[in-house]
Amino acid sequence: MRFGSTIIIALRALRRNKLRSVLTALGIIIGIGAVIAMVSIGNGAKSQVEAQVASLGQNVITVFSGSINTSGTRSGWGGAATLTLDDADAIAREVSGIAGVSPEVRDRSQVLANGLNWNTQIQGESPDYITIRSWPVAEGSMFTEQDVRSVAKVCVVGKTVVDQLFPETEPIGQTLRIRNIPFKIVGVLSAKGFNLFGQDQDDVVLIPYTSHMKRITRRTNIASILIQADSPEVIDKVQQSITDTLMQRRKGRDQDFTVRNQVELAEAATKTTKTMTVLLGAIACISLVVGGIGIMNIMLVSVTERTREIGIRLAVGAHGRDVLLQFIIEAVILSVMGGILGVLLGIGSSQLISFYLGWPVLISTLSVAAAVSVSAVIGIFFGYYPAMKAAELDPIDALRYE
Amino acid sequence: MAPVVQLKDIHKIYDSGEVQVHAVRGVTLELHKGEFMAVMGASGSGKSTLMNTLGCLDRPTRGTYLLDGVDVSGLDRNQLADLRNAKLGFVFQGFNLLSRTTALENVELPMLYGTGHGTARQIRERALHCLDIVGLSQRADHFPSQLSGGQQQRVAIARALANEPQILLADEPTGNLDSKTSVEIMGVFQKLNDAGITIVMVTHELDIAHFCKRNLIMRDGRVVSDIAVADRSLAEAEMQKLHAAEAQAKLTD
Ligand SMILES: Nc1ncnc2c1ncn2[C@@H]1O[C@H](COP(=O)(O)OP(=O)(O)OP(=O)(O)O)[C@@H](O)[C@H]1O
Ligand SMILES: [Mg+2]
Numbered sequence: 001m002r003f004g005s006t007i008i009i010a011l012r013a014l015r016r017n018k019l020r021s022v023l024t025a026l027g028i029i030i031g032i033g034a035v036i037a038m039v040s041i042g043n044g045a046k047s048q049v050e051a052q053v054a055s056l057g058q059n060v061i062t063v064f065s066g067s068i069n070t071s072g073t074r075s076g077w078g079g080a081a082t083l084t085l086d087d088a089d090a091i092a093r094e095v096s097g098i099a100g101v102s103p104e105v106r107d108r109s110q111v112l113a114n115g116l117n118w119n120t121q122i123q124g125e126s127p128d129y130i131t132i133r134s135w136p137v138a139e140g141s142m143f144t145e146q147d148v149r150s151v152a153k154v155c156v157v158g159k160t161v162v163d164q165l166f167p168e169t170e171p172i173g174q175t176l177r178i179r180n181i182p183f184k185i186v187g188v189l190s191a192k193g194f195n196l197f198g199q200d201q202d203d204v205v206l207i208p209y210t211s212h213m214k215r216i217t218r219r220t221n222i223a224s225i226l227i228q229a230d231s232p233e234v235i236d237k238v239q240q241s242i243t244d245t246l247m248q249r250r251k252g253r254d255q256d257f258t259v260r261n262q263v264e265l266a267e268a269a270t271k272t273t274k275t276m277t278v279l280l281g282a283i284a285c286i287s288l289v290v291g292g293i294g295i296m297n298i299m300l301v302s303v304t305e306r307t308r309e310i311g312i313r314l315a316v317g318a319h320g321r322d323v324l325l326q327f328i329i330e331a332v333i334l335s336v337m338g339g340i341l342g343v344l345l346g347i348g349s350s351q352l353i354s355f356y357l358g359w360p361v362l363i364s365t366l367s368v369a370a371a372v373s374v375s376a377v378i379g380i381f382f383g384y385y386p387a388m389k390a391a392e393l394d395p396i397d398a399l400r401y402e
Numbered sequence: 403m404a405p406v407v408q409l410k411d412i413h414k415i416y417d418s419g420e421v422q423v424h425a426v427r428g429v430t431l432e433l434h435k436g437e438f439m440a441v442m443g444a445s446g447s448g449k450s451t452l453m454n455t456l457g458c459l460d461r462p463t464r465g466t467y468l469l470d471g472v473d474v475s476g477l478d479r480n481q482l483a484d485l486r487n488a489k490l491g492f493v494f495q496g497f498n499l500l501s502r503t504t505a506l507e508n509v510e511l512p513m514l515y516g517t518g519h520g521t522a523r524q525i526r527e528r529a530l531h532c533l534d535i536v537g538l539s540q541r542a543d544h545f546p547s548q549l550s551g552g553q554q555q556r557v558a559i560a561r562a563l564a565n566e567p568q569i570l571l572a573d574e575p576t577g578n579l580d581s582k583t584s585v586e587i588m589g590v591f592q593k594l595n596d597a598g599i600t601i602v603m604v605t606h607e608l609d610i611a612h613f614c615k616r617n618l619i620m621r622d623g624r625v626v627s628d629i630a631v632a633d634r635s636l637a638e639a640e641m642q643k644l645h646a647a648e649a650q651a652k653l654t655d
Contacts, residue, residue: 005514016502312498315459316512316561317487319480396460399494
């Protein structure tokens with residue numbers, strides 16, 4: 001018995017019952033459609049988070065100032081600014097495999113320029129900051145190492161600040177007053193959008209950290225230190241070496257800082273979306289199983305109903321194996337066609353979702369291929385039992401069946 | 403020449419729980435190539451049971467059956483299927499065509515199983531040829547539901563011919579047909595028989611049996627009479643008589 005003619009036979013049998021074939025496949029269509037849509041939404045969410053994580057910069061390690069123990073009462077992380085410029089210098093000096101270091105100081109303040117005012121984040125950084133964060137300036141240039149040393153009154157402003165304070169005029173060269181101290185605008189940052197926590201990253205004014213500490217806040221401590229490692233491979237080593245360096249400087253005191261790298265942040269951020277993807281996927285898989293049972297049910301009905309047909313086939317020379325193959329192929333054709341239609345349905349509905357709800361969706365070829373193969377497996381799995389019942393029929397009994 | 407079919411003391415006992423039905427009780431029979439035999443007998447006398455045994459659809463409870471010199475009792479399920487596919491053509495009691503399947507596809511069916519039936523194209527051509535033999539090539543694309551009883555029966559015959567069988571077995575091929583259509587069917591059979599195919603058919607009607615060369619009568623599972631038909635009817639002549647009678651009826655109308 002040739003495989004080709006079994007396929008012809010199976011196709012002919014399905015064609016005889018078009019409506020039923022479509023209804024039978026419906027369970028699979030909806031199941032696969034749901035899987036594809038869910039996975040697309042999950043992937044979309046994941047890739048959005050990943051993009052946001054990537055916008056943090058490349059191979060970034062952050063040292064946060066930490067908890068302080070004031071006569072037994074322990075504050076939380078960041079409860080005290082326990083990092084100093086000396087710490088940052090030590091890291092730059094002693095840790096190998098780093099591409100840049102930027103001590104960070106942050107403060108919110110009202111700024112004035114061009115007859116307008118705006119409340120924004122004032123961030124003291126080193127010139128390395130824009131490379132660490134992969135955040136180029138759009139106009140002008142970043143302040144320099146020289147500006148840091150000379151505690152210069154220069155600043156680089158974010159896109160939002162420009163929009164608010166210089167709606168019509170060119171900002172470069174203008175003066176921005178921070179706490180009444182005039183800073184000269186030397187550059188405008190390119191737009192970066194929102195971060196993982198939904199904050200507008202463009203609502204910022206960057207100034208040299210020395211200027212921030214001496215002219216604005218008059219603080220001696222820094223909030224955090226941004227470090228860029230040379231490559232992803234050395235991140236762990238660099239992170240360890242930073243911890244060692246800082247601990248050495250603390251001479252046996254408790255650790256009052258935390259070191260986090262980007263990978264850890266990314267993992268934390270993608271954790272929820274992963275959970276969501278798994279949950280949605282599980283629900284979709286249940287619907288697939290239900291679809292498979294639907295196929296099995298209809299195939300069983302079909303075997304009973306077509307007992308005579310099976311009898312005729314056996315009588316004219318079909319082997320049990322031919323009949324088995326025919327019914328399995330019928331089930332597989334049903335489920336694979338259902339799978340393909342389901343993929344189309346899934347793609348269509350995820351497009352609709354992204355269009356109307358604005359959710360990011362990402363259709364992966366892997367999930368499409370997996371869906372189609374899974375539907376074939378469902379066909380074989382749920383088609384096998386009915387097919388075996390058909391194949392085991394006795395030709396005479398089957399012919400007599402009313 | 404060795405007989406194509408040799409039955410030796412065939413018994414068939416249906417054992418359905420409490421009651422045992424002894425449907426065939428010791429039939430011994432030989433059939434030679436080119437024979438054309440009618441099996442007759444009252445309802446329940448075991449005709450269909452005997453035909454199913456001849457057709458290798460059912461195994462006898464006792465006795466030996468040699469088909470072409472081969473003892474079929476030693477064959478397994480699949481070997482029997484191959485035998486049916488290669489050597490036997492069966493026209494079932496009731497037409498047993500696949501519904502919602504065209505006449506052509508019904509005729510193609512036996513050629514889709516077994517081996518050596520050629521390409522899809524050759525199979526199609528052979529099926530069309532078989533439909534042509536029974537005079538139905540115009541209706542190849544019709545579904546059984548669009549065909550008359552006689553036409554459906556002819557499709558069933560064409561299907562039985564599809565794999566060029568040595569023996570054609572027909573269980574009441576004219577059972578549900580009017581006398582004119584019956585004569586047409588017998589004409590097809592006589593032509594096939596003339597071409598060398600051995601035919602065994604079951605019938606209840608004496609005049610239909612008269613188209614055959616040999617008449618076998620069964621009663622209670624036994625053969626009670628086995629005679630050669632002396633002056634058998636020829637379908638062509640009978641057709642002409644029928645036409646004449648029809649014309650007469652119209653004239654006198
Ligand atoms: N599957 C079966 N199980 C039990 N008994 C059966 C079975 N098939 C046939 N019989 C019995 O065997 C006997 C012979 O049946 P068979 O069908 O051969 O008769 P027949 O001569 O073909 O009758 P008819 O002219 O009505 O077709 C009957 O008494 C019938 O009831
Ligand atoms: Mg019968």
